[in-house]
Amino acid sequence: MTAPALEAVDLTKTYGSVEALRGASFSVHPGEVVALIGDNGAGKSTLVKCMAGAEQPTSGTIRFEGAETRFDSPTDARRRGIETVYQDLAVAPELDPAANLFLGREIRRPGVLGALGMLDKKAMRRRAAEEFGRLGVALQSIDVPIGSLSGGQRQSVAVARSVVWASKVVFMDEPTAALGVVQRERVLDVIRRVRDEGVAVVLISHNMPEVLSVSDRVEVLRLGRRVARFTAKDATLEDLVGAMTGALHQEEA
Amino acid sequence: MTAATSVENGGQLKRRSLGARLVTANTFWIALVLVALIIVFSALAPNAFPTVFNFQRLAIETAVLLVLAVGMTFVIITGGIDLSVGSVLIFAGMVSAKTMNALSENGSAIDAGWGVIIAGLVAAVLGGLVWGFVNGFLIAHAKVPPLIVTLGSFGAALGAASLLGDGSDIRTIPTTLKRALGSGTSFGGIPNLVITAAVITLIAAWLLHTTRFGRYTFAVGSSQEAARRAGIGVTAHLLKVYLLAGLLAGAAGFMSLAYYSTTGIAAHSTDNLNAIAAVVMGGTSLFGGVGTMLGTVIGVFIPAVLKKGFNIVHVQDYWQMIAVGAVLVAAVWFDQQRRRARDRL
Ligand SMILES: Nc1ncnc2c1ncn2[C@@H]1O[C@H](COP(=O)(O)OP(=O)(O)OP(=O)(O)O)[C@@H](O)[C@H]1O
Ligand SMILES: [Mg+2]
Numbered sequence: 001m002t003a004p005a006l007e008a009v010d011l012t013k014t015y016g017s018v019e020a021l022r023g024a025s026f027s028v029h030p031g032e033v034v035a036l037i038g039d040n041g042a043g044k045s046t047l048v049k050c051m052a053g054a055e056q057p058t059s060g061t062i063r064f065e066g067a068e069t070r071f072d073s074p075t076d077a078r079r080r081g082i083e084t085v086y087q088d089l090a091v092a093p094e095l096d097p098a099a100n101l102f103l104g105r106e107i108r109r110p111g112v113l114g115a116l117g118m119l120d121k122k123a124m125r126r127r128a129a130e131e132f133g134r135l136g137v138a139l140q141s142i143d144v145p146i147g148s149l150s151g152g153q154r155q156s157v158a159v160a161r162s163v164v165w166a167s168k169v170v171f172m173d174e175p176t177a178a179l180g181v182v183q184r185e186r187v188l189d190v191i192r193r194v195r196d197e198g199v200a201v202v203l204i205s206h207n208m209p210e211v212l213s214v215s216d217r218v219e220v221l222r223l224g225r226r227v228a229r230f231t232a233k234d235a236t237l238e239d240l241v242g243a244m245t246g247a248l249h250q251e252e253a
Numbered sequence: 254m255t256a257a258t259s260v261e262n263g264g265q266l267k268r269r270s271l272g273a274r275l276v277t278a279n280t281f282w283i284a285l286v287l288v289a290l291i292i293v294f295s296a297l298a299p300n301a302f303p304t305v306f307n308f309q310r311l312a313i314e315t316a317v318l319l320v321l322a323v324g325m326t327f328v329i330i331t332g333g334i335d336l337s338v339g340s341v342l343i344f345a346g347m348v349s350a351k352t353m354n355a356l357s358e359n360g361s362a363i364d365a366g367w368g369v370i371i372a373g374l375v376a377a378v379l380g381g382l383v384w385g386f387v388n389g390f391l392i393a394h395a396k397v398p399p400l401i402v403t404l405g406s407f408g409a410a411l412g413a414a415s416l417l418g419d420g421s422d423i424r425t426i427p428t429t430l431k432r433a434l435g436s437g438t439s440f441g442g443i444p445n446l447v448i449t450a451a452v453i454t455l456i457a458a459w460l461l462h463t464t465r466f467g468r469y470t471f472a473v474g475s476s477q478e479a480a481r482r483a484g485i486g487v488t489a490h491l492l493k494v495y496l497l498a499g500l501l502a503g504a505a506g507f508m509s510l511a512y513y514s515t516t517g518i519a520a521h522s523t524d525n526l527n528a529i530a531a532v533v534m535g536g537t538s539l540f541g542g543v544g545t546m547l548g549t550v551i552g553v554f555i556p557a558v559l560k561k562g563f564n565i566v567h568v569q570d571y572w573q574m575i576a577v578g579a580v581l582v583a584a585v586w587f588d589q590q591r592r593r594a595r596d597r598l
Contacts, residue, residue, distance in 0.1 A: 095475055104483030104485050105483075
């Protein structure tokens with residue numbers, strides 16, 4: 001097997017006296033969907049934040065494409081092809097879907113006007129429409145404020161925004177939480193598509209059937225530590241629940 | 254997801270029609286109000302109201318306020334507020350007048366030439382930028398609420414201006430400046446002051462609506478968190494926006510100097526509220542993230558047209574204040590309704 005796209009070894013993270021991570025390890029390979037599961041407060045979001053540059057681990061190592069590294073900021077991680085869909089989305093509700101998709105990565109006009117900072121809105125709208133079409137995001141129009149969309153549509157846009165730019169790794173923290181059946185299927189479909197393009201996908205979810213259907217592997221976090229790893233097709237619901245609750249314990253450390 | 258749905262959506266996302274976009278825009282409705290006012294006053298006073306002279310006066314009298322409101326538009330779109338603009342205008346005018354007088358023989362700039370006038374312009378702009386920096390630094394870096402910061406600089410800038418002028422106005426303004434910018438005209442009668450304000454407004458509209466700077470201004474006002482996660486330097490951007498407001502207040506101070514030929518220490522105490530009212534009437538949301546420069550231009554003209562119109566049809570001035578208050582409250586109510594309708598999921 002090739003080197004993992006991203007690997008965390010023995011990460012710890014403390015907030016004051018709270019130990020959110022206590023030696024957590026994790027790895028994901030290119031073209032693979034890994035589900036990261038665990039009970040509430042197990043440290044999933046914290047682990048993702050540490051691997052996406054949003055937080056700095058207190059100790060431990062992060063390897064990106066085989067080489068030890070650190071991400072100084074989310075921007076730093078994004079520059080290297082690592083994108084994140086956060087649990088709380090964070091979109092700009094007054095801006096339209098195209099503007100949100102290109103936020104921080106605006107296309108400028110060619111020539112002098114572009115050098116002055118002038119945007120090529122047409123090109124951005126066109127590309128946004130293409131990408132939304134490709135990813136199966138259903139929108140009535142491309143220029144309504146995103147705040148007026150339904151919760152599911154908004155979430156789809158947030159997912160699309162990360163996926164479009166992710167060339168190496170994409171983290172999704174409960175991307176299907178607020179979604180209806182159809183929208184949920186769409187997001188899962190997007191996940192498979194992105195994986196097929198060779199991107200490493202990390203999915204956090206509390207929905208076990210969903211986890212088993214979409215992921216290739218499952219890593220289980222409990223009390224800030226990885227306690228088990230499964231190949232999804234060999235794992236059962238009982239295995240996952242057992243690992244999350246502490247009934248089943250595979251790994252030392 | 255099936256092939257059918259992806260075809261259905263495949264790259265076919267349309268913009269809404271122009272009509273659909275118009276009726277949902279606050280600016281559209283407030284423009285209708287302005288047009289209605291002009292029609293009503295024109296009907297009531299067909300010989301006095303719709304005249305070239307009258308519109309020329311209207312444009313001149315709103316030019317300085319327009320420049321302040323342009324800066325305020327950026328600030329309010331970020332979700333902030335700037336109460337200091339009127340005081341900064343006075344401060345910039347005072348620094349400018351002081352500079353020009355100091356550079357002239359026997360301390361009076363009345364006969365000063367262009368070299369001194371340019372120095373005065375630079376001083377005014379710098380004077381505005383200083384306060385813009387103070388505001389921006391405290392708001393963006395120290396995270397003090399904009400209302401408090403600019404309430405402080407509202408008083409402090411006026412105090413500083415009064416100290417500089419020893420409590421009284423400076424009236425020794427270069428005649429050349431008064432003639433050129435204050436009362437001069439170009440292109441067959443268009444006042445230079447109006448041209449200046451129009452050019453500033455057009456550049457600002459371009460900046461707000463077509464550039465990345467403008468896009469970030471909306472993004473920061475819409476959701477600071479989203480902007481930050483998208484890699485936008487929110488702190489630096491806020492600082493720039495308040496610097497821009499300060500710069501424009503400085504420019505307005507220089508224009509005011511040219512037009513009124515005095516630093517007018519006592520004359521601008523409600524400029525801040527007038528600028529805010531204009532911006533908000535123009536459809537810019539006090540909650541941030543929404544606004545247009547065209548709306549601000551219309552919002553500046555509504556109180557002015559009301560005032561002129563009431564004067565011409567001999568209704569007491571005081572009614573104008575009441576009418577403006579009503580339009581302002583209606584505009585904010587409208588924005589709230591729109592927001593509530595949108596946020597209901
Ligand atoms: N910024 C913070 N300050 C203090 N404590 C924190 C912070 N972030 C996380 N924690 C703590 O770290 C622990 C792990 O939190 P985390 O959000 O990573 O859990 P999670 O697995 O994502 O849970 P959930 O399934 O509820 O999203 C929790 O006890 C939480 O209270
Ligand atoms: Mg979480």
